[in-house]
Amino acid sequence: MASGANSFDYSSLKELLKDTNAEVLLPGDGEVYxxxxxxxxxxxxxxxxxxxxxxxxxxxxATLAQIRKHNIPFTVRGGGHSTSGAASIKDGIVIDLSKMRKVTVDPEAKTIKAEGGTIWEDVDVEAAKYSLATVGGTVNHTGVGGLTLGGGYGYLTGKYGLTIDNLLSVDIVLVSGDQVLASSTSHADLFWAVRGAGQNFGVVTAFTFQGYEQKNPIFAGPLIFLPDKIPQIVAFANKFHKTNDGNQALLWGFSAPPPANAPVVLTQLFHNGTEEEGKAFFADLFELGPVANMTAMIPYAQLNSLLNQNAGFDGRKQFGGGAFKLPLNPDFVIQLHAEFNAFVASHERMNESMMLFETIPYKKIIEVPNEKTAFANRGDYYNVATMFKWFDPSLDSEIRNFSRDLLKKASETATSRSKDSGVGQYGNYATADVEADEIFGANVKRLEELKHKYDPDNLFSHGTRLTPRPLVVVN
Structure with a gap:
């Protein structure tokens, strides 16, 4: 695909696309570029x-037509949140969806249609006007497209499942330039594929989600503790695993955020109900004596902004992911914290890094078998993630290696997951060196066959892991 890239005159795109509404930006275009x-x-x-x-x-x-004609490497940018580099490319074209941020709500059907460049804040705010919500990300400046196409976990997952489990259809532009609607009744095989591996098959220009009536306000917010409370926090997480009814979520982990830059344990609480109910459910944590309590009754539309301050736009960042099972041994978590904290403390300006245990109920997730969508991470376990933030490029490899080793250790708890369970690797948290079968498991063969059907020349290859595999029919 890249053979024609060096000889192509990219400035000619302004003329080639003049009959469209697209804006072409080149390196000489200054601040806007x-x-x-x-x-x-x-x-x-x-x-x-x-x-x-x-x-x-x-x-x-029209843009894909030029890409095909001139054999130009390209990628697609939705929210620009990927830490694997999938939304960026050197010496090729970025198809940038950031001007496509319209959200349309049908209050009678309770559906929410979001264009391909929307971020979750757009969806949350517009849906709230109709007292609706759907399963979105826990950071609201994340792109709708990236999170959805990779699966999607959120605060409402305990009640409604993954984001893709609430996806009704996508409007998608194929590499041929054809515009199709993929749903359970139209291009059903493509709809199966985009729910977990969508970046490999086309450019999604709109997502239609099932919405749900959402009560307002809800009870949520962070409690912050000193590290000596790790045993009790782990004990509560073990209890949460047994006592939640799907209307709660608990995120907890390690960081050393400003202004103190000292090690703490962060907990993020969510209860889809009243303050009285929420405080009763999370009573064990409140009784521990947090050093900071920022819980409150807030509008649901604000919920997904609570972690934004831990996910600002400065610095170099890398996500990594694995899986953990409950119950956890507190001594094991203390050891993980010690290793994480020692590494962070030994490097300058790394204190905003986090290790996060996402105790989001999985009962609704595993009601859908792994083979029913391309997403293969449905199982009796939870996601664990690292988000390292640093500023020195010379540390890139060291951080990548440390994160991988730490997550491998944390994921040892999930080796006993049930045999029909998922892969234990959330694709949206995967680093660039994670292979396709580690993300898609037994679904990878069908995905590669569909890749051959919908993108046989593998033009959607930047930042993806699938290669086309022709379907072999044995007589």
Whole structure:
């Protein structure tokens, strides 16, 4: 695919796409270009040869036509939140969806349609006008597209499942330029694939979700503890595993955030109900004596902004992921904290890094078998993640290796998951060196066959892991 990239005159795109509504930005276009290549992680900023800001599906089709004709490498930017670099490219084209942020709510059908460039704040705010919500991310400046196509966990997962379990259809532009609707009744095989592996098959220009009536306000917020409370926090997480009814979520982990820059244990509480109910459910944590209590009754639309301060746009960042099972041994968690804290403390300006145990109820998730969607991480376990933040590029490899080793150790608890359980690797947290079968498990063969059907020349290859595999029919 890249053979024609060096000889192509990218400035000609302005003429080639003049009959569209797309905006073509080139490296010589000053601040507007520089702004267009910014990403959540500075680690992922790459100088694209051109950025095409599309406004509709027709713009995407026209851009893909030029990409096919001139054999140009490309990638797609939704929210720009990926730490694997999938939303950036050097010396190729970025199809930038950031101008496509319209959200349309049908209050009678309780559906929410979000264009491909929306972020979760757009969805949460618009849906709230109709007292609706759907399963979205826990950081609201995350792109709807990236989170959804990779599966999607959120505060409402305990009640409604994954984001993809509430996805009714996608409007998608295929590599051919064809614009199709994929749903359970139209292009059903493609709809199966996009729910977990969508980046491999086309450019999704709109997502339609099932919405649900959402009571307001809800009880949520952080409690912050000193590390000596780890045994009691682990004990509560073990209890939470047995006592939640799907209307709660608990995120907890380690960091050393400003201004004190001292090690603490962060907990993020959510109860889809009243303050009285929430405080009763999380009473064990409140009784521990947190050093900070920022819980409150808040509008649901604000919920997904609570972690934003821990996920700012400065610095280099890397996500990594694994799985853990409850109950956990407190001594094991103390050991993980000691290793994490020692590493962070030994490097300058790394204190905002986090290790997070996402105790989001999985009962609704595992009601859907792993083979029913491309997403293969449904199981009797929870996600554990690291988010390292640093500023010195020379540390990139060291951090990647440490994160991988720490997560491997944390994931030892999940080796006993049931035999029909998922892979134990959330694709949206996977680093670039994680292989396709580690993310998609037994689904990888069908995905590669569908890749051959919908993208046989593997044009959607940047930041993806699937390669086309022709279907072999044995007579």
């Amino acid at each position: 520089e702004k267009s290549i910014e990403r959540w992680s500075e680690h992922c900023i790459k100088r694209a040869a051109a950025v095409v800001r599309v406004t509709c599906a027709d713009d995407v089709s």
